[in-house]
Amino acid sequence: MKRLRIGVFKFTSCDGCQLSILNLEERLLRLLDFFEIAYFREAADLPPRRQYDAAIVEGSISTQWQRKEIMEIRDKSRFLITIGACATAGGLQALRDWANVSDYKRSVYPSPDLISVFAMSTPVSEHAYVDYELWGCPIDKNALSETLVSLVIGKRPGIPVYSLCMDCKIKGIPCLLVSRAEPCLGPVTRTGCGVLCPSFGRPCYGCFGPRDGANINSLLERFRNIGLSQKETVLLLDKMNTYAYRKARIEEAH
């Protein structure tokens, strides 16, 4: 059987989602029977190729160079899969989308003129057609291997898109919002992490982004009822998936 040629690409990000590929450990070695990893700077010194069966993309688009590069990668690849909150939703760095970037530059860098970046950090899907998005900060490695295996057998990856609450109930964890009045983003957030935060007794902080059709505004109303200020409720959404939560809120209003 001919192995599928994979390229792994990185834009603005922390490298954690690419690391999840290496964290597949033993499973990675078995997957290599089906995949040729033809480009993966973090793990191998290989030159870029002309074509890929699938491009796996980490990181948000935040410079002119990256915008050009992602469009080229799209043209070279049969499938484009984004991995993680940065590539799928702009990442934590998209917080600058709601601020003034020249102020940011001045406060971090002694010579701000040398820094050339877009005013916004945006998801890959704003620049190129994306075949499949893996959410999470970081992604779940099981979802990653499910996606890779699905590519080989030519099916849609079986990754749930319902809210975190469903899995939390299945695990039998008492609801933090109902029983302890803690502001948990579970009801509006995609499942996928394995219900980590509620298992550790802390409210969900939204690593996996908004689930489809999330009723965000009424959850925020509920947060205000348990004593949070308007600003505090907005800050809860403004984290790694700020771009996606804000967008979902706007869409919900229409």
Place this chain on the structure above:
Amino acid sequence: MKKLIKSDYLARVEGEGGFTVRIEDGKITGLNVRIFEAPRFFESFLEGRPFEDVVDFTARICGICPVAYQMTSAHAIEKIFGVEPSLPLRQLRRLMYCGEWIESHALHVYLLHGPDFFGLESAFAGKQYLETAKRGMKLKQVGNDILALLGGRPVHPVSVKVGGFYKVPEKKTLDALMPEIERCYEESLEGIKWASSLPFSNRSREAEFVSLGHPHEYPFSEGDIVSTGGLKMPPGEFLDILQEYQTEHSTALYSGIKRESSVSPYVLGPVSRLNLNHEKLPYEITGVMKDARIALPITNNEMSIIARSVELAYSFYEAMRIIRGYQTPDRSCEEFEPRAGTAVWATEAPRGTLIHRYEIDEKGNVKKCSILPPTSQNLSQMEKDIYAFVEANINKPSGFIRKETEKIMRAYDPCISCSVHVVQV
């Protein structure tokens, strides 16, 4: 005759960087290490955020060493609030740090740096290396297992908070990890012998080694800054003697130690820690080092793979020690009241000393912060090493100079994603 040697995108490191060397008539006329990782402005968007967010946010600076960022932030803010986690909580944090050192060092030793000694483009490129790569992956996995147990997942764990943890593990769940850790400890001792038998060049050089130093422990999360140049001071004072400067052969900004008439580069990381703290290692490990004829101090940075292998073994050893002595604490988090103040804290990230400074207002929100990752502090010594190498090999073929320069950079385990503070040129 003009020659331009460059590496556009260095492989087997975290993040995006490269270098350029210009040679004219047998002389170096330009040399710079380039960082083109796009800036993310962490220090800016942390301003105004509640202190509770800091630990989760700074973790996102680096997917390979998130715990280092979490711990440094948590300790700094605890210092401002005047809260000190109890001994068992401190031990758990140390255990978490062990997990991160294991995961990060095993990755670098076996998958990123190791292939350089065998002329391979990756750890999976040659049959003769496959068993070694598998050993590395197995060791790494146990590091990840420790992190997953304590923090839910290895990348961006969710359990650490200011004052302690959201939840602490039961004794028996930690005990269940012991057999695997014991097995890996034995393997990691073999790893020290393997690393010390690799073919090294004789590129030793003078440098000032800097790390944390603690009176009783091999340093992880606390201590003074110490150096082979005689420094000994709290991290806050160290920040005061640092200076950013430029050199004539590069447009990048560097950090160096201010001395009477000059500013000098310094080295952070496993080699520095080992050179300065080897007396704190257990006898079992120093015995293996002696048998493998490892001479200290290490002055050839290619041998950082040895220092990393020693620390890998130490992390397993320390993890066993902590788990054996662990009693589930009564509470997972100390109580405290937020208050205004400023503090500096440093911990030892796998790549070297990581320094954070926070100013918190009376409501508990971040007023200002600055983050100094190890990689950006190492850049000036890294460039100095490259300069010395190129100068000594100026008539060698460009391809050779390029490959060797890449190896020099890789041996530092640069984490370019972390280098939030480096000016892009």
